[in-house]
Amino acid sequence: MAESRYMTLNMGPQHPSTHGVLRIVLELDGERVVAAKPVIGYLHRGIEKLAEGLTYHQILPLTDRLDYTACMNCNLGYTWAVERLLGIEDEIPARAATIRIIMAELSRIGGHLIWLGSHAGDMGATTVFIYAFREREWIYELFEDVCGQRMTVSYPRVGGVSQDLPAGWIDNCRAFCKKMPQCVDEYERLLTNNRIWQARTKNVGVLSEADVYEWGLTGPMARGSGVEYDVRRVLPYGGYENYDFLIPLGETGDTYDRYLVRMQEMRQSVRIVEQALDRLEEGPILADIPRIAPPPKVDVGTKIEALIHHFHLVLEGFDTPQGEIYFPSEAPKGELGFYLVSDGGPKPYRMKIRVPSFSNLQSMVRMAPGRYLADMVTLVGTIDICLADVDK
């Protein structure tokens, strides 16, 4: 066997900084990384295959299990996609559409907070983790108040949302919006001008604009390198064209820029939530399409007709137009796309999920060579992966 001067090291699949089961095969020249190959699939659950055997309402809880740090965005991406397939995008009641925007943006903040806490924690700044999880807890309480679930929410429905906002929820959400920018200030005081943080993140994992196109990067991974690709702006959906928000961009495309982009995005999400709260009007929360949208939950518990209707919609489903659609939405990690092929029946013929983490993780191959081994923890963090999202 030929002598190799490089050492091969498996980082993972059970390494505390990979947040899930990711293995990276490293070729090391001393402390320097020569090549890095991510090995994935440890969490593959075959969600696309399972979906082919389920009706459209039954698939919804599976989407929670994609990016479980931002379930609401995955739920919404799916329901929006099914509504586009059915051609009922314009029939979603205004109140439901506004609630969805609120939930999507709260979930985005929650997703970014998990990223911030774990990313900083991985690099030794453990205080940030405690701070970030304090506000994340508030978001999860808001979710729990509205639908009884913290993480796997399954809150939206095809045709609207499952439950209306409870009394006092809007005031609690407004209090959150008032507090959150101050909390972001607080995180930034810990990190933005911190010399250790800057030394660990500046000029680490630099991606150029050309790299963004080459590797198919989306979300903060693209915007950190100055590519203004935000699905909410480029291909607006769900009413985002009516909201005023900025798209933060980075300049050098390093880990520090992506950090700044995500911090600014949390502030912008708060702005969107505030605008949505101002616009929230009274009205129904589910479209009046009995063939598709489930009956109100209160009726299901009290009226036999509604209960039968509910069972029928979930178990037998509804017919769909024969054909196909692709629906992209902006999840915290990037473009979440659902490609649905329908043969006209109540179950998808094929459902392909374009998950953001999958494409973004591949850029590890580009970023790692030439860095030190210790930087691998930074690089895993800056991509903001969720392995459940990568592996489907």
Add this chain to the structure above:
Amino acid sequence: MSEQRITNEELKVKLADLLPGATVTSDLAGMPVIAVVNDAYVAAIKTLRDEPSLQFAILSDLTGVHYPNDPQPFEVVVHLTSMHLARQIRVKVRAVGDPPTVPSLAAFWQAANWHEREALDMLGIVFAGHPDPRRIFLEEDADFHPLRKEFPTRGYED
């Protein structure tokens, strides 16, 4: 972002002009769908990516669909995004031969590498010229492709 607002209908006319031999249709939501034959696939992708008036520079997604009753049962479906036009399109090509084969796009985008490995893993579509044709999710010695229609959801063994 140099955004040019162009309707899907205008885009379809333009695509039909630039890609002779391709069939341009719309999906349920009006997204342009370009169907090309296997031999014209790479050239069509190159035109879509490099033509200055199109600039479909982002490979958003690449996947496959199995239609077991068709003479060429495996279809590769590519979604491309143009920031320039603020539009997405779909390109479809059927895999030919046994094993079903389609040229690889890995020379155009590094991003294609993993997407094509996924289609190989899940459907058994071979991408000619792929630099690293290994399974991506399943174990390397698996002898099945789960997204093929004949594969039972519960698997062949527990």
